Each structure stands twice: as structure tokens, then as C-alpha cells.
Amino acid sequence: MPAHTSPTALLVDTAPAAAVPLTAVTQAGLEAWRSEQEAATLRWVDAAGFKADAGAFVLLPDAEGGLGRVVAGLGDGSDPWALAGLPAAMPKGCYRLDPEPEPAVATWAAFAWEMGGYSFTRYKSGPAPTLATLVWPEGADRAHVERTVAGTTLVRDLINTPAADMGPEELAAAAGALADAHGATLDVIVGEDLERRDYPAVYAVGKGSSRPPRLIDLHWGDPSHPKVTLVGKGVCFDSGGYDLKPSGGMKLMKKDMGGAANVLGLARMIMMAGLPVRLRVLIPAVENMVSGHAMRPLDVLRTRKGLTVEVGNTDAEGRLVLCDALAEADAEQPALLIDCATLTGAARVAMGPEVVPFFTNDDALAADLERHGAAAADPLWRLPLWKGYRKQLDSKVADISNMSDSPFGGAITAALFLNEFVAPSTSWVHIDMYGWNPGNRPGRPMGGEAFALRALFAVIADRFG
Structure with missing residues (x-):
């Protein structure tokens, strides 16, 4: 990797x-x-x-x-x-x-x-x-520094790699290298096997590319320990599909797998720390491209959960690949379910590039995230799963649309879409991250960046460590 x-x-x-x-x-x-x-x-x-x-x-x-x-x-x-x-x-x-x-x-x-x-x-x-080098300070927590550096650099390196060298296959290889390094197991479902194994939305989004889509599934830890599942959006390049992005919007789309990079970095930290959890990482890895095989606007897709989705916009593909992965993750009834995704521009408009919005159905989890985020200088801000906006996702021909026609509340409606694929009883959080530093700051150069990584690790360690 x-x-x-x-x-x-x-x-x-x-x-x-x-x-x-x-x-x-x-x-x-x-x-x-x-x-x-x-x-x-x-x-x-x-x-x-x-x-x-x-x-x-x-x-x-x-x-x-x-x-x-x-x-x-x-x-x-x-x-x-x-x-x-x-x-x-x-x-x-x-x-x-x-x-x-x-x-x-x-x-x-x-x-x-x-x-x-x-x-x-x-x-x-x-x-x-x-x-310049620095002698290790005597009081520093070396293990904490080493795993946080390792997790952060992995996230940055994966995002910074151009899409030509970081497609679905290469992302799966990076997950495989991580699994080998920590004694984890890895299962990768490729191409048409996604349909046969009932991940139809992942396949529908990725089949337009000459590089076959994949579902990456990593397992680590004692099966008797609490289940912590991480889901990461792995759109290795997003052209927008037939709802093609303009050049300015497409330029940075190598970073659209930032959610996948983030969960791999978080997994690296969890495994380095040896936390007593049964860790699972699910990454739908695809390219959203234009071709004769690509999905079209107003196509209706099946999903793993059984719900049908009308494609209101082919550029709202991240939630489509996530919904199959979330349905699979939720079926195991994990003690904690986290998804990370570079999902909406609306989140950036609301929060800018430095503050990370999150959505959750669990008030205690929200409080933990805000507390640990503040302590770790990893700022997060809760946005509401406002049920009143759910009707904006209604479809006349399918169970749900992947896109609202309203210009308002785009980050919220995206989270509400994902919420349809998670049981109300599951402790779940959706992180709508940017994945990129738009400018240079000390220690945080322009380029790929980990978001909420330190806060999420601290929450998991606090709850299960």
C-alpha cells in the first residue's frame, strides 16, 4: 500500500x-x-x-x-x-x-x-x-503517537494517490496489505459476483467503469468481543456519471474514496492498539463513470435490503453504494456502526472544510463524539436527522429516490437516505467528511486528510477498551 x-x-x-x-x-x-x-x-x-x-x-x-x-x-x-x-x-x-x-x-x-x-x-x-528531528519527550504516550501517525499517514497517502493508481483493485490491495500486517482476514467480491451475492446497488454504480467494482470485507479480532463495524465510501473516481460533473467539480474526485481511506486508517489504529473488539470493515469500491453500461437517470435499482431506489441523479452515487454495505453491516446488529463518506457538497457549504458534520440516532453517542472530538482537537458538529425532510426523497415509481429535488438541506436528506438502511435500534453514526485540506497549515499540508479519526478512535477505546 x-x-x-x-x-x-x-x-x-x-x-x-x-x-x-x-x-x-x-x-x-x-x-x-x-x-x-x-x-x-x-x-x-x-x-x-x-x-x-x-x-x-x-x-x-x-x-x-x-x-x-x-x-x-x-x-x-x-x-x-x-x-x-x-x-x-x-x-x-x-x-x-x-x-x-x-x-x-x-x-x-x-x-x-x-x-x-x-x-x-x-x-x-x-x-x-x-x-529536524525531536528526541521523544519523556512523558509522551508513544503507542498513541505511533498509531495515530500510522493511521493518519495511511489515510493521507491513499487519498493523495491519483485515481489511475488507486482504483477499486488497488484499494482492495491496500486493505489486503493492512489485513496481512495485522492478522486480519479479507474477502473481496468482484464484478458480476456482486449481483450474485446480492449487492446490486454497488454493482449498478460500478458497472459503468472498465475497472470492475468490488466489495471489500475485512474481519479482525475475537468473535466473542463487541462488534464494531466501519463502512467507508470507496468511490475511487467520480465523474458524476451521466449527470456529469463540470471540470471544476471533477478535478478533486480522486478524493471521493476518502471515507474508505478514513476507515482503513481507523482500522489500523484499532488493530495496532489491540482493542478488544470484533472489527469489521466494509468498503464498496467503485468508479462512477460514463459508458454504455452505466446507470441512467430515473433507472430503478434493487438494494440488498430489498428497497427499490429511483436514481434521481447519477452523481448521488455514494449513498447508493453505501446502502448495500450498511444493510449488510446492520444485519449483524453491531454494538457500534460507523460510516465515513465524502458524501455531499451541502455539508461543506454548511460547515466549511475543517468542521465535520455528523448524524446519529444515538444521543449518548453524539455526546461522546463531541466530547472526544474537543479533547482530540478533531472538531465535529451534530446535524439533525430531520424527519420532516424525508418526504423530499419520495418516489412515484420506487420505494425511495436517491436525491431530493429541493436545493435545501442536502446533507440532511443524504443522511436520511442512509438512515433507511439502518435499524432504529442500531447505534450508528454517519460522518460526512471532506477528505481534503484546501490549503497549507502546519502539520496539515494541502491534500488528502483524515477527519474525525482521533475522535472516533477515542470513542471506540472509551466504550470498549
């Missing part, structure tokens, strides 16, 4: 004496730090204009004129990514935090430092840039 060079490659075990000390200070703590410094040091800091803004730093010389210490700003202390820009910005070498921060801060510092070195270099010629 595409992979970041090495998890925690920028975190090292170099003896502290060989590393340059790095002092991280908040704006509120700057005066206290200054009160302990010599006049020459303060003149140097003032000349650099250092105010402890998040991401700012000043280099202090030692007695021989070499680099003696770095002072880095944390701003008001609320941004856990404050150090993420340093690996690329500071002189190359090895650094150590001095003084050592408390464990929670040390853990975030280690994670942010490592993610600050992330870049997708699969198609770049020449050597990778040399970045």
Missing part, C-alpha cells in the same frame, strides 16, 4: 546531551521565562521580535557562537499543532524539549512534530528533504 516513509521517522531516541534544547513557551508564560534570562539573551530575543506567537521561534547562541537553544512559541496554548511547522523551518539537527512538558502536552508535541514532516513524495524525483 502507499505509505509514508516511516511512522515517527522524525522522533528519535538520541541521547539528550546530543540534542539542542528547545523551550516552548506560551504568550502568558513569556514574561516568567524572560525574568529568568540574562540581559544578552533578552536583547537577542527582542531583536528577533519574538512574542511567543504559535509557530514562531528564535535561535539563541551558545558561548562558542553555535546554536545553544531554541525558544518556540505556543501562542495562547490552545493550538496543539503549534510546533508542527518547526521540523521544516528550523536548522536541520536534533532537538529535545527542555523543560519536559506534562504528558498530554508531550504527546501532542510529538504527534505534531511528526506530522509536520509529512509530504506525499511518491511521484517526486530526487531525495526527500532533510528535516
